Amino acid sequence: MPGVDVKLVLRSTRVVTPEGIRAAAVFxxxxxxxxxxPYDAVVPAGARVVDVGGDVVMPGLVDTHVHVNDPGRAEWEGFWTATRAAAAGGVTTLLDMPLNSLPPTTTVGNLRVKQDVARSKAHVDVGFWGGALPGNVKDLxxxxxxxxxGFKCFLSPSGVEEFPELDQEQLARSMAE
Structure with missing residues (x-):
């Protein structure tokens, strides 16, 4: 039974659970x-009850392959718009690909830049992929x-100048690291 500090109870006739879809109350x-x-469970005093009827209540989705081009190319897609669109579609976590932004996510310093930009603009949780490039094995x-x-690399041209492909030897060194 949930504790007395429950502040919100969501009720729906269609709650997605590991066992299937059922009427339930989410505390x-x-x-x-x-x-x-159960849908008709007793609600703790002071908790707000929101009954969404037949609207689906489900765990948030995770999109593991998103290109948020922020900073540097936010006009293509930035954290503000990408994460708002994700939230509107039920996605609660994005994992951003390492290329297309300036700088690409290929060093810890560049990762920190991306995290700082995302922190003030994101409407959902955000995680990051790193990039494997020629010469950055020490950064992996x-x-x-x-x-x-995890890491992304290309074995053929990526189409993005600052994210060149690895040759077979560079790939082997990156994989070993």
Whole structure:
């Protein structure tokens, strides 16, 4: 049973759970789900109840391949617009690809630039991929330790000048790291 600090209860006749879709009440405290109980569960005193009828209540989606070109090319797509569009479609987390922004996410310093820009513009959670380029093998482990989710590289031209492809030897060194 959820604690007394529940501040919000969402009720729907269509809540998506691991067991399937069912009528339920989702109890929320501190921005986190405390429990998914029967639709008619007793609500703690003071909690706000929002009944969305037949609208679907479901976990947020994660989009693992997004090109947010911010900073440097935000006119293509920036964090402000990309994350608002994601939220409108039920996506609660984006993982940003390392190319197309200036600078590309190929060093910890460049990652910090991207994180700083995203922090003030993002409407959903944002994570980052790192990039493997010729000559940045030394940057891969620090990028991983700084929190990137994985690495992207190209074996043929990417179409972006600042994100060149790896040859077979460079790929092998990057993979070994």
């Amino acid at each position: 929320v405290a501190g921005g986190e789900i405390e429990g998914v109980l 482990r620090p990028l991983y330790e700084a929190g990137v989710f």
